[in-house]
């Protein structure tokens with residue numbers, strides 16, 4: 001058993017439930033903060049726990065380059081390495097590799113690319129992406145896909161979708177043959193708790209394995225997305241992601257593609273929308289039936305002084321806040337808004353204090369998590385259903 005989605009309430013197309021993973025339960029719909037390099041920049045794991053983060057996302061491409069997969073594997077996997085007991089998801093590295101426009105070459109076999117750090121040559125294939133993600137040991141891992149660029153003509157979008165399907169089948173084949181190699185499946189709990197080591201992240205369920213999700217592509221063509229969904233489902237995965245969005249297309253197009261694709265995904269399995277979006281968008285998509293989302297926006301914007309509040313966006317760098325004694329967001333109950341004034345936050349930012357990044361990130365993450373909490377409450381206030389289990 002890898003994961004299990006228990007749908008506990010529905011309202012329209014939306015569903016609220018519990019995703020049971022080898023490292024704990026996740027209330028859905030959920031927003032997953034991004035910890036690119038096994039770290040949510042500026043925020044320690046204990047604070048993430050206090051914020052109520054139940055699942056974190058980390059990036060395969062970046063971890064593969066630094067510190068390297070062997071290091072993480074030797075340390076017992078990502079959970080143990082970064083001391084995170086709760087659920088994790090890793091992407092396949094595909095999206096990052098495809099954004100290295102001038103540094104990559106795609107073939108049937110995989111993608112040759114050069115590191116953005118030092119120009120060194122590397123090669124990622126579906127099998128290699130699986131080997132890496134098994135070594136990292138996240139609870140949910142992603143198939144290696146080709147993120148179709150925008151704009152793409154009809155033939156290009158089809159060819160790219162077909163390639164993603166072939167790669168998805170190769171990922172599944174490799175994963176099924178090697179899933180027992182995940183670091184936490186072969187390490188005894190007693191060994192993980194060995195003396196002299198910091199506390200370890202131990203799977204909560206013995207004999208559990210990772211879950212490999214398939215990814216729907218097809219560019220901005222609803223018919224192609226439909227076909228991609230059906231054929232990815234034919235390959236067979238415990239969960240499905242909608243990929244290849246937020247690549248420069250207009251927001252309405254993103255929304256149309258998400259809504260039309262959702263109709264073709266299995267009702268009783270997790271649906272993950274990758275790399276989207278603003279607080280308004282994540283609430284809308286959760287209300288439309290998406291179970292999982294991730295985005296760098298709350299953390300990246302925070303580091304640039306852009307804060308999301310119940311009254312809209314606040315650019316804390318502005319001089320108008322220099323003597324503003326009020327809380328950043330009077331309606332927010334995060335530790336930042338409970339304690340500090342806009343004037344102080346503005347001063348920290350203007351002075352380039354490290355604390356500015358920390359506090360801004362904590363607030364923005366809280367805001368995103370609170371947004372999803374309120375959507376879950378909204379769904380549960382609708383008609384409850386019987387529990388549906390996959």
Ligand SMILES: [Zn+2]
Nearest residue numbers: 332334337363
């Ligand atoms: Zn706050």
